[in-house]
Amino acid sequence: MSDAPFIDFEARWVVVPGASSGLGRAIALELGRCGARVILVGRNQEKLEETQALLPVGRARVVVQDLSSVGVIGSRMREVSREVGRLYGLCYCAGVVETRPLASFEAARFARMIDVNVTAGLEMARAVSRQDVIEPAGGALLFVTSIYAWVGMPGQLAYSATKGAMIAAARVLAVELARRRIRVNTLSPGLVHTPLSDGALRLLSDEQVKELEAAYPLGVGAPEDVARCAVFLLAPQNRWMTGADLVVDGGYMAR
Amino acid sequence: MDQEQALRWIAEVFEQEPGRLSSSTPRSEVATWDSLGVLTLMAALHEHFGIVMTTDQLTGMKTVGDILEVLQSNGKLA
Numbered sequence: 001m002s003d004a005p006f007i008d009f010e011a012r013w014v015v016v017p018g019a020s021s022g023l024g025r026a027i028a029l030e031l032g033r034c035g036a037r038v039i040l041v042g043r044n045q046e047k048l049e050e051t052q053a054l055l056p057v058g059r060a061r062v063v064v065q066d067l068s069s070v071g072v073i074g075s076r077m078r079e080v081s082r083e084v085g086r087l088y089g090l091c092y093c094a095g096v097v098e099t100r101p102l103a104s105f106e107a108a109r110f111a112r113m114i115d116v117n118v119t120a121g122l123e124m125a126r127a128v129s130r131q132d133v134i135e136p137a138g139g140a141l142l143f144v145t146s147i148y149a150w151v152g153m154p155g156q157l158a159y160s161a162t163k164g165a166m167i168a169a170a171r172v173l174a175v176e177l178a179r180r181r182i183r184v185n186t187l188s189p190g191l192v193h194t195p196l197s198d199g200a201l202r203l204l205s206d207e208q209v210k211e212l213e214a215a216y217p218l219g220v221g222a223p224e225d226v227a228r229c230a231v232f233l234l235a236p237q238n239r240w241m242t243g244a245d246l247v248v249d250g251g252y253m254a255r
Numbered sequence: 256m257d258q259e260q261a262l263r264w265i266a267e268v269f270e271q272e273p274g275r276l277s278s279s280t281p282r283s284e285v286a287t288w289d290s291l292g293v294l295t296l297m298a299a300l301h302e303h304f305g306i307v308m309t310t311d312q313l314t315g316m317k318t319v320g321d322i323l324e325v326l327q328s329n330g331k332l333a
Contacts, residue, residue, distance in 0.1 A: 132271060132272050179289065179291075
């Protein structure tokens with residue numbers, strides 16, 4: 001047995017799209033605590049810089065990038081890699097959510113959601129896993145999805161579909177990229193208080209919110225609860241776990 | 256497209272550093288030119304040049320020069 005700590009990123013670079021707030025910010029900070037250097041990607045420079053300020057000096061870079069512009073993601077990541085060197089991993093936390101039942105489904109809105117929740121994630125995966133970008137010894141990709149990929153939640157039709165798509169896609173990537181020692185996993189959180197989820201909850205009545213929260217045996221989660229699981233899945237020492245989805249939901253799906 | 260541009264394009268397809276490949280580079284020295292790499296090359300030839308090849312034809316290629324020959328025989332390489 002080694003005496004080395006179980007999780008230590010040893011200054012490896014991890015790209016975190018969606019790091020301006022919520023789960024993405026919490027994961028970026030936890031990665032930093034575990035020795036990673038982090039590339040913070042998102043649209044809002046000010047918020048990304050807030051995240052950067054919470055990390056040790058020199059351990060984070062800010063890359064302002066609108067993830068709905070999927071066509072430029074590859075070249076942007078190549079530029080970043082040329083600046084900082086080889087990358088180790090990706091934790092794709094970016095996403096948009098919109099509560100709409102089937103009756104108000106709109107194809108154009110769904111397409112925009114797919115762009116950010118799925119296509120941009122796959123473009124990021126392609127950019128980071130390139131032979132001339134990722135570390136020669138391999139790396140890890142992680143997509144933050146949702147328990148709504150697994151359970152039906154009224155009003156979350158489009159969101160659930162995109163998250164389910166990402167889980168299915170990640171399994172393919174896990175098999176395709178194993179030959180290059182790149183692990184690919186997904187993380188499905190339950191309800192966690194973040195700006196994204198709180199925005200969706202505002203559409204519900206107080207009674208509906210209470211009912212939803214009561215469905216979590218361990219209560220509603222905090223971003224840090226998800227961040228620790230994300231770091232576990234990404235950790236270089238976690239060498240044999242790929243193609244898996246880890247549910248972290250305070251017992252919601254165990255009922 | 257001249258040979259230098261073609262080599263850069265092939266390097267991009269196989270995710271190699273530009274300038275790393277020459278016409279004599281064997282397939283065995285290009286780590287990403289495996290069975291999935293063959294499919295990637297097939298899609299890239301079709302998408303960028305309209306060249307349609309079978310997996311058998313592509314699997315028979317042994318060097319980067321073989322890809323250059325395909326480009327040349329299809330009028331894509333000056």
